[in-house]
Amino acid sequence: MKSSPSTWKAGKRNVMNSISRPITRRDFVQTTAAFAAAAAAPEVLISSAQGAEKRPAPKSIGIQVGAVSFVDEGVEPVLDILQQKAAVDTIYLTTFTYGRGLAGRQVPGQPFPDHGAQESDEKFFHGGNYATPHPDFYRNTVLKETRAPDHGDLDIVTAVLPAAKKRGMKLFCSIEDVFRSDVPGVKDVAEVDLQGRKTGTLCLFHPDVRAFWTALATDLSKSYDIDGILFFNERNGPLLNALGASHSQSIASSRVTCFCEHHQKAAREHGINFDRAREGYAKLDRFVQSSLKDQRPSDGYFVEFWRLLVEHPEIIGWDRLFDTGKHQVLAGVNEAVKAVRKDLQVGFHIEHVNSFNPIFRATRRYDDLAQKADFLKVVVYNNCGGERYANFIRNVGSTVFRDVPKEELMRFNNHLLGYGNEPNLDELAGAGLSPDYVARETTRALAGVQGKCKIYPGIDIGIPTGKNSRKASPDDTNAAVSAALKAGAHGLILSRKYSEMRLANLEAAGKAVREFNG
Numbered sequence: 481m482k483s484s485p486s487t488w489k490a491g492k493r494n495v496m497n498s499i500s501r502p503i504t505r506r507d508f509v510q511t512t513a514a515f516a517a518a519a520a521a522p523e524v525l526i527s528s529a530q531g532a533e534k535r536p537a538p539k540s541i542g543i544q545v546g547a548v549s550f551v552d553e554g555v556e557p558v559l560d561i562l563q564q565k566a567a568v569d570t571i572y573l574t575t576f577t578y579g580r581g582l583a584g585r586q587v588p589g590q591p592f593p594d595h596g597a598q599e600s601d602e603k604f605f606h607g608g609n610y611a612t613p614h615p616d617f618y619r620n621t622v623l624k625e626t627r628a629p630d631h632g633d634l635d636i637v638t639a640v641l642p643a644a645k646k647r648g649m650k651l652f653c654s655i656e657d658v659f660r661s662d663v664p665g666v667k668d669v670a671e672v673d674l675q676g677r678k679t680g681t682l683c684l685f686h687p688d689v690r691a692f693w694t695a696l697a698t699d700l701s702k703s704y705d706i707d708g709i710l711f712f713n714e715r716n717g718p719l720l721n722a723l724g725a726s727h728s729q730s731i732a733s734s735r736v737t738c739f740c741e742h743h744q745k746a747a748r749e750h751g752i753n754f755d756r757a758r759e760g761y762a763k764l765d766r767f768v769q770s771s772l773k774d775q776r777p778s779d780g781y782f783v784e785f786w787r788l789l790v791e792h793p794e795i796i797g798w799d800r801l802f803d804t805g806k807h808q809v810l811a812g813v814n815e816a817v818k819a820v821r822k823d824l825q826v827g828f829h830i831e832h833v834n835s836f837n838p839i840f841r842a843t844r845r846y847d848d849l850a851q852k853a854d855f856l857k858v859v860v861y862n863n864c865g866g867e868r869y870a871n872f873i874r875n876v877g878s879t880v881f882r883d884v885p886k887e888e889l890m891r892f893n894n895h896l897l898g899y900g901n902e903p904n905l906d907e908l909a910g911a912g913l914s915p916d917y918v919a920r921e922t923t924r925a926l927a928g929v930q931g932k933c934k935i936y937p938g939i940d941i942g943i944p945t946g947k948n949s950r951k952a953s954p955d956d957t958n959a960a961v962s963a964a965l966k967a968g969a970h971g972l973i974l975s976r977k978y979s980e981m982r983l984a985n986l987e988a989a990g991k992a993v994r995e996f997n998g
């Protein structure tokens with residue numbers, strides 16, 4: 481079942497109208513209609529196609545783009561910029577998410593880049609499925625009503641796919657496990673925390689949740705002539721969440737999950753004692769809360785933490801159970817896509833904490849992930865990486881490693897991770913991590929997958945950071961792109977989304993790609 485082809489044409493220049501209400505398909509048609517003839521002119525299409533032929537990219541050069549950018553700026557103008565400036569040949573089109581990392585305009589409070597609408601979309605950003613959910617696929621899940629209302633009845637895949645194909649570009653649908661608690665059905669399938677409260681995140685052991693991801697992957701693969709799916713799931717297990725041992729999370733030891741009936745059933749199947757696990761996490765919560773109040777255990781913070789793990793190995797078991805659930809969903813998405821067409825490609829986004837946290841790193845095997853995917857998008861965001869790594873050190877340095885001076889803790893951690901000579905903790909956010917970090921993480925991923933799948937490092941272009949933290953300059957972008965390609969990556973993915981990237985950075989990325997290609 482194919483969707484009907486798009487009847488509208490993209491605009492020929494930026495549609496920079498100030499829009500503070502949801503942009504409907506009708507608006508889109510009206511604002512771009514004046515330029516439709518020029519966009520559809522045969523010579524324009526031919527010159528674009530010739531341009532693509534002249535520069536065959538031996539490595540896959542991709543970029544993440546949300547629907548709003550095509551709505552704001554027009555499909556053809558955006559594709560022109562991506563091809564001509566950034567040497568992009570693959571679009572990772574944000575098709576499903578309720579999050580602002582992949583969808584929407586620039587996040588509120590951050591400066592707008594030098595293209596696209598210069599007004600926040602706070603008032604109409606909602607998120608959901610920016611394509612058309614075909615109800616037949618969603619019979620086995622309560623998560624049926626996920627259509628994104630942001631742009632009326634516009635189907636972004638139908639809108640962008642023919643234009644991308646005409647240029648010889650590939651198009652993947654990006655789908656992300658970020659929900660809103662007010663989406664119909666979410667409360668029925670949400671995780672249950674340590675206190676028995678429902679959260680707004682989906683329980684990965686709930687049959688309806690698994691059915692949803694399979695349904696979405698199948699729907700997109702069957703209904704559109706796409707090249708594949710890139711699946712984002714940055715969710716972490718209860719141990720990491722309890723400790724806040726990540727760069728972005730708050731320390732939420734009282735709200736760790738999931739203790740629902742489906743998790744209890746899965747625990748029984750895996751031989752994990754549910755009551756002991758819950759008791760362990762309750763003790764871990766008390767440890768974390770006391771640490772934050774500076775109440776040092778008589779044997780020290782680390783010893784007390786390690787003793788908890790020794791006395792309650794169910795803490796690790798329960799964390800492992802979360803990973804099992806998550807990886808079953810990843811495998812399910814892969815199987816669903818391959819069941820539609822074997823040559824469709826499936827990729828997984830590998831979150832940033834994988835490169836900062838040795839304990840988390842131990843729970844992720846690249847060779848195992850490689851068996852469930854055709855490629856891994858490994859996050860090697862080096863500019864925002866400085867701020868994020870510093871946050872991670874401060875978080876773990878406030879609980880488990882509270883006895884260690886933070887600068888020394890970071891040096892020690894650098895050794896564990898194989899980091900090179902990165903800046904001091906106080907300078908890290910402002911300086912960012914080095915292009916060498918990009919190269920090292922790329923090399924590590926390539927070694928880890930042992931040739932079983934491709935590695936596309938995610939390159940940081942303008943990912944929002946604090947006021948005094950590093951933001952990508954054109955030189956930074958050029959260096960990071962070069963580092964990834966020279967390290968042997970099979971390609972790369974410019975991240976997180978076009979609506980936060982400046983054009984000079986895109987040009988610098990394209991220059992680095994072309995220099996590499998000779």
Ligand SMILES: [Zn+2]
Pocket residue numbers: 670671672683684685686738739740741742743
């Ligand atoms: Zn659960």
